[in-house]
Amino acid sequence: MRAKQVSRCVGKWTLPAIVLASSFGVAIASRCSVTSTGRIPLNDLGAGLYLGEVGGLYPGGSNQRPANHDLNLDRVGRVLLRDAQGNPDPQFGTIVLMSVGMSNTTQEFRAFQTLAGDDQERNAAVVLVDAAEGGQAAHTIADPDAAYWNGVDQTLAASGVTPLQVQAVW
Template sequence: MGHPRRVMAALIGLALAVPPGAEAVAVAAPSTPINDLATRSYLGFQGGLYPDGSNALPATHHAVGVGRARRVRPVDVDGVPKATGKIVLLSIGMSNTTQEFCARRSDGRCAPWSFSGQAAVDPQVDHANLVIVDGAAGGQTAGTWTSPNAENYDRVRTSGLAPLGLTENQVQVVWVKVANATPTVSLPASNADAYQLVTQQGAIARALRARYPNLQLVFFSSRIYAGYATTRLNPEPYAYESGFGVKWVIQAQINQMAGSPVDPRAGNLSYHSVAPWLAWGPYLWADGTTPRSDGLTWARSELANDGTHPAQPGEEKVGTLLLDFFKSSPQTVCWFLVGRTCA
């Protein structure tokens, strides 16, 4: 017998991979996190969070990101730089996203173990200028964010920003974590969900830029481990493969800005005109209790009964990973922390 979680993942994937009219493909049971693949591959697709099997931003993209980070500054409701203005860090996405970013309590406040709750009590965070707003919501899958006219953006404006006296002009950084419900086609099929995510996330990047005129930086994360899933909502290998969806949309921007043709799936992602600068936020997938190279694991107790949504320990884990990322990234420290510079 093989590893029980991997056998389960393979069986789930095989059961879901061949709907009527779809391509029939063999489904691999993912086991190596994308950041640990390096130049090795999954189903022929090279690993590494960034091009050439690397987990580091290419030098030019890194430098542009630092430059964009330095543009993040307090602005007033009209988007005019002002010492008494605000910087908004916004989340968009689905149920997992809002749970990890805020995990709202019955009084509407973010739970102390979530990212927002942890950041609220961290003395290093720039509380004077930075406002963290959770725009994600349950059931809001990738397709509900692809148009700048989508209802979700109106909801964020009226229910998330306005009650705090904020406007869309003050949104300058966004964390994006999206997925599709009940995916049925895995890689390497040409109509795999991971490819659909590339198209959707490219559209989301353009929608964000259209909706938030002072947006500078967008950080993407993919899903957490789903090898314990008991429903069809988003099991393995789709949770794992969503990481390739993120990798490829970011790589599409990197390649385009280096002179390559516009990626046919991602679309135009020029950060000179239609899109913000894109990069990875924290990469969240690990193979269950098998430690990743940095020690990250996912225990069954960290997920809810459906094995798909995080339980409180899982919310706290992602919240901590997010906080650590924003406190350490060269593209975030100068606006997220007090008295730091981006370099």
């Protein structure tokens, strides 16, 4: 009796299962004749608008990097191995690169951490800390008193570093 029930069940679902499985192999034709969306690339848009936003790679629809973007290039020379109090420590110090942002940031930074972790030439004194958190948009993070920043301090502590060792933020 049990064998008949099993064979009836198998028989009942066999045809739908075959149809479903075979539909995965069906290719939907693409329209290869269409080579453009008709949209203007942001770097060609200039001062024109797209969905109410000015084009260009920089403010005002410009594609030329503003001079003030290079004002703090000397900061690169100030990145030093630092102890927990932020003092230079060339022998035992740490450089922290920390992510700040929302879920997209944490997803990208975690992928970066994985890649960096596999890099045999990576400097072991550089610590990557993912302090980004889902749901924490820019308007929230902009408030220095937001609860988000308490979480950042906890994340840094859990990583064995301090805020005074953070020298770069992504």
